[in-house]
Amino acid sequence: MGEKLTIAVQKSGRLQEDSLKILKECGISIDNGKDQLKANASNFPLEVLYLRNSDIPQYVEDGVADIAIVGGNVIVEKQKELEILQKLGFSKCRLAMALPKDVEYTGLEYFNGKKLATSYPNSLQQFLDENNLDCDIHVISGSVEIAPNIGLADGICDLVSSGSTLFKNGLKEVEEVLVSEACLVANKNISDLKRAILDRLLFRMKSVLAAKN
Numbered sequence: 001m002g003e004k005l006t007i008a009v010q011k012s013g014r015l016q017e018d019s020l021k022i023l024k025e026c027g028i029s030i031d032n033g034k035d036q037l038k039a040n041a042s043n044f045p046l047e048v049l050y051l052r053n054s055d056i057p058q059y060v061e062d063g064v065a066d067i068a069i070v071g072g073n074v075i076v077e078k079q080k081e082l083e084i085l086q087k088l089g090f091s092k093c094r095l096a097m098a099l100p101k102d103v104e105y106t107g108l109e110y111f112n113g114k115k116l117a118t119s120y121p122n123s124l125q126q127f128l129d130e131n132n133l134d135c136d137i138h139v140i141s142g143s144v145e146i147a148p149n150i151g152l153a154d155g156i157c158d159l160v161s162s163g164s165t166l167f168k169n170g171l172k173e174v175e176e177v178l179v180s181e182a183c184l185v186a187n188k189n190i191s192d193l194k195r196a197i198l199d200r201l202l203f204r205m206k207s208v209l210a211a212k213n
């Protein structure tokens with residue numbers, strides 16, 4: 001059997017649908033069985049692994065997957081050595097700081113000494129360091145927007161897309177930490193054989209993206 005490339009995509013979540021869609025637009029048919037975590041393409045040397053978003057950078061760094069479609073924010077947060085091949089133009093969002101809407105926000109120094117809830121401690125810490133701010137970071141893995149309302153934190157740092165989760169929880173965005181979109185990434189040491197397959201995939205992806213612009 002010939003060489004094939006292994007790609008990790010989100011198992012469930014906001015990137016999954018568009019990730020599979022772009023592969024389809026590249027002319028790749030994936031034989032998905034029900035609840036299978038691994039599937040093969042029938043017409044391209046590609047194997048798909050369905051993984052948890054936050055685990056994907058590690059799997060690619062370790063070479064368990066050769067490439068992946070993953071949110072740029074996750075790449076920054078996990079601080080892995082990956083090659084970013086292509087921004088894919090979907091799942092655009094931003095990592096932002098937000099406060100209860102009634103707070104009179106006076107600027108970044110407002111955050112000094114405050115307690116912040118986030119699922120992205122590394123990205124937040126980097127932003128705080130760059131701005132010489134000292135905060136108490138409280139890590140929670142989801143539903144971050146609830147934290148100020150239950151007295152767990154003064155503010156939050158979380159992903160914002162439409163802004164409706166902030167709004168529903170009585171919060172307002174006050175600072176942008178980073179912007180993100182889905183990216184195609186690769187392990188830095190893939191074989192020449194796999195690189196050749198990747199180049200074919202990347203050529204198709206660039207054509208698909210160019211047609212959209």
Ligand code: PRP
Pocket residue numbers: 141142143144145158159160161162163164165166
């Ligand atoms: C994400 C993110 C925000 C929300 C932003 O949460 O953590 O809470 O989406 O989207 P919006 O600005 O369009 O409202 P998700 O729903 O994925 O759940 P989780 O935080 O519990 O993982």
Ligand code: MG
Pocket residue numbers: 142143144145158165
């Ligand atoms: Mg959320």
